[in-house]
Amino acid sequence: MTHAVKYHPGMMLMEQYVEGTLAPDVALAVATHIDLCPHCQRLCQDIHNDQASSLAADDAPVMADDFAALFSAITAEPQLEKPRKTQQRDAVTVNINGREFRVPRALSRLANQHGKWLQLGGVATAKLPAGDKMHVSLLYIDKGTEIPNHTHLGLEMTLVLSGTICDENGEYGAGDLLINTPADTHTPHTRADEDCLCLSVLSAPLKFNKGLTRLLNPLQQFFY
Amino acid sequence: MLDSTALTRHHELSGTATRMPERMTISAEPHIRSGQWEDSLNFVALNADKAAYAELFNYFAPRLKAFGMKMFGNEQQALEMVQDTMLNVWKKARLFDASRGCASTWIFTIARNVRFDMLRKKQSRKDDISADDLWADGDYPELEESSSDQWETMLLSEKLAPYFDALPIAQRLVMQKVYLEEKSHQEVAEELDIPLGTVKSRIRLALDRLREALDDTRS
Numbered sequence: 346m347t348h349a350v351k352y353h354p355g356m357m358l359m360e361q362y363v364e365g366t367l368a369p370d371v372a373l374a375v376a377t378h379i380d381l382c383p384h385c386q387r388l389c390q391d392i393h394n395d396q397a398s399s400l401a402a403d404d405a406p407v408m409a410d411d412f413a414a415l416f417s418a419i420t421a422e423p424q425l426e427k428p429r430k431t432q433q434r435d436a437v438t439v440n441i442n443g444r445e446f447r448v449p450r451a452l453s454r455l456a457n458q459h460g461k462w463l464q465l466g467g468v469a470t471a472k473l474p475a476g477d478k479m480h481v482s483l484l485y486i487d488k489g490t491e492i493p494n495h496t497h498l499g500l501e502m503t504l505v506l507s508g509t510i511c512d513e514n515g516e517y518g519a520g521d522l523l524i525n526t527p528a529d530t531h532t533p534h535t536r537a538d539e540d541c542l543c544l545s546v547l548s549a550p551l552k553f554n555k556g557l558t559r560l561l562n563p564l565q566q567f568f569y
Numbered sequence: 570m571l572d573s574t575a576l577t578r579h580h581e582l583s584g585t586a587t588r589m590p591e592r593m594t595i596s597a598e599p600h601i602r603s604g605q606w607e608d609s610l611n612f613v614a615l616n617a618d619k620a621a622y623a624e625l626f627n628y629f630a631p632r633l634k635a636f637g638m639k640m641f642g643n644e645q646q647a648l649e650m651v652q653d654t655m656l657n658v659w660k661k662a663r664l665f666d667a668s669r670g671c672a673s674t675w676i677f678t679i680a681r682n683v684r685f686d687m688l689r690k691k692q693s694r695k696d697d698i699s700a701d702d703l704w705a706d707g708d709y710p711e712l713e714e715s716s717s718d719q720w721e722t723m724l725l726s727e728k729l730a731p732y733f734d735a736l737p738i739a740q741r742l743v744m745q746k747v748y749l750e751e752k753s754h755q756e757v758a759e760e761l762d763i764p765l766g767t768v769k770s771r772i773r774l775a776l777d778r779l780r781e782a783l784d785d786t787r788s
Contacts, residue, residue, distance in 0.1 A: 349728040362703075365681040366640075369689070369698040376703045394670070397677035400636055401606075407631035415652055416626055419659045420619050427614075427663040451702055475698045 350382040350520035359385065363392040370481050373451060374502045374522065374546045380449035381506075381520035439542070441469055441485045446507050446542045459483055467535075468492060470545070484545040486510070491534035499548030501525040503533075508541030510534070606672035607665075614662040622659060625672075630655055633680055640684060650687065654680040678704065732782040740775040743768055 354362070354375050361367040362375040379385045437453040438445050441462055448456045452473075460472040460482075467490030475481040484503070486492065503510070503523045510517045512533040517523055525531065535541045606628075612621035630651055637647030657679045665675055682700035689697055736744065746757045747768075754772075758765040 351728075363681075365685045365700075369685075369703070372703050373698050376705075380705070390670070393674050393678065397671075397674040400632055400677050400680070401629070401673035402632075407635055410631060410634060412626065412630050412651075415630070415655070416623065419626075419652075419656050420617075420622060422656065422660060424614075424617055424663060425660050450705060454702055455698070 350378075350384065350518075352517060352521040352523060353382065353385055354378060354522055359388060360392055360396075363389060363396055370475055370546050371500075371502065373455075373475060373481060374504050374544060376451035377449050377504050377506075377544055378520060378522045380451050439471075439483060441471075441483075441542075442487060442540065444540065448506065452506075452544065455481075456483065466490065480545075480547045482545050482547075484543040486533075486535045486541045486543070488535055488540045489537045490540075491532060494530060494532040496530045497525045497527050497547075499527065500546075501548075502546040504544040504546075506542045506544060508539050509536055510541055510543065511536065606676075607667045610658075610662050610665045610672050610675075611667070613659065614665060622662075625658060625676075626655060629658070629676055633676075636680065637684070646687065650680060650684050653683045653687075657683065728783065729779060732779050736775050736778060740771045740778075743771040744775045747772060 358367065358371070358375055362372050362379075365372075367375065379389055436447050437456050438447050439456055439459065440446075455473045455475055458474050460474075462469045462471045462485075467487035469485040471483045471485075473481045473483065486508075501524070503517075503525075505517050505519050505521050505523075507519055510523070510533050512523075512531040514531065606625060609621040609624045612618035613625070633651045633654055634647050637650040638644065641647050641650070654676065658676055661679075665672065682704060685700045685703070689699065733741065733744070742761065743757055746752045746760065747754065752760070754765060754768045758768045761768075
């Protein structure tokens with residue numbers, strides 16, 4: 346049975362995603378969530394219709410413009426043929442720790458170009474070539490692994506692609522979106538019998554809080 | 570490409586003698602009947618029908634410009650967006666599929682994607698996230714497969730199940746008879762030997778509880 350997605354992006358994120366005004370890296374996490382969540386696919390469709398109807402409204406404010414030259418130039422162009430069959434992108438998989446994961450559509454182009462896997466204990470990360478202001482990477486956590494307690498210096502978005510992450514606040518399965526802000530501190534871990542692959546979008550490095558793990562702070566670029 | 574027979578056929582197909590004068594009205598917007606833009610797009614797709622395209626163009630180009638001005642705050646970029654969007658509407662008309670959404674939504678998504686890729690090009694990062702990555706199926710909004718409804722119902726049921734089980738026994742019993750055994754409220758009242766009003770109020774209470782449980786999960 347498919348996992349029921351429990352944690353969704355808020356309405357404002359969804360609206361900005363449809364509008365195209367969300368930062369591209371944040372939008373990527375939202376798009377990937379939508380690929381995994383039938384509920385948000387429907388919602389997204391409704392928001393599209395809603396925003397489009399305000400564009401097409403009868404009483405939209407318009408200025409008089411002379412578009413005659415543009416009209417002629419466009420209609421002189423050849424039209425595209427209808428493709429015989431809608432092209433399906435081939436399923437893209439990533440391999441790590443002897444496991445193969447299929448990634449959602451939104452990540453298929455980028456996941457093909459992921460950077461080298463960097464491994465530290467049970468955790469591995471690979472950057473995606475999508476960095477703008479945020480850092481976008483795949484994050485793999487082996488079964489029975491805990492990431493030391495940390496605070497977020499910026500925004501941390503984690504989208505579970507496969508497996509389960511547990512932290513002080515709950516359990517997150519495939520499609521679930523976790524958003525952590527500088528106010529949040531948590532100690533995520535995987536289950537004893539199941540590893541986990543996530544999409545991670547970070548706007549600033551993590552800060553490790555406890556004892557010896559503070560020694561990780563100089564290494565935080567590993568997570569960033 | 571465009572011959573007189575194509576135009577004639579267009580007007581026969583459209584079946585409205587007043588269509589032509591309406592299109593020529595400049596001062597007052599013609600009344601927009603539903604399906605008009607979908608028809609226009611289909612004529613553009615079938616016959617490269619310039620008259621039908623002119624309808625779309627005259628209506629949407631100024632609106633797209635206003636939209637572009639709002640988003641870019643800059644006339645030059647707004648015009649570039651209008652140009653690319655309307656060019657795509659012409660070139661890709663055969664790719665439009667009315668069963669997947671209305672024409673204005675299709676045009677809106679083209680404009681949104683054009684705008685997104687314009688901003689991205691300005692930063693000249695070719696390996697960066699593109700509109701194709703973010704919005705499924707090029708210019709179409711997210712898929713609307715017939716199976717997706719069914720899947721959603723399934724997911725919803727699965728999601729509801731634990732909350733359903735957690736309902737107070739009296740409410741759960743009523744809900745089970747009404748929603749799973751598909752009995753009428755009256756039948757349930759008789760079976761359980763309780764007033765009809767009680768059946769109705771238990772259903773309302775149970776629905777409130779389930780709705781609350783579901784809403785809780787949207788952060």
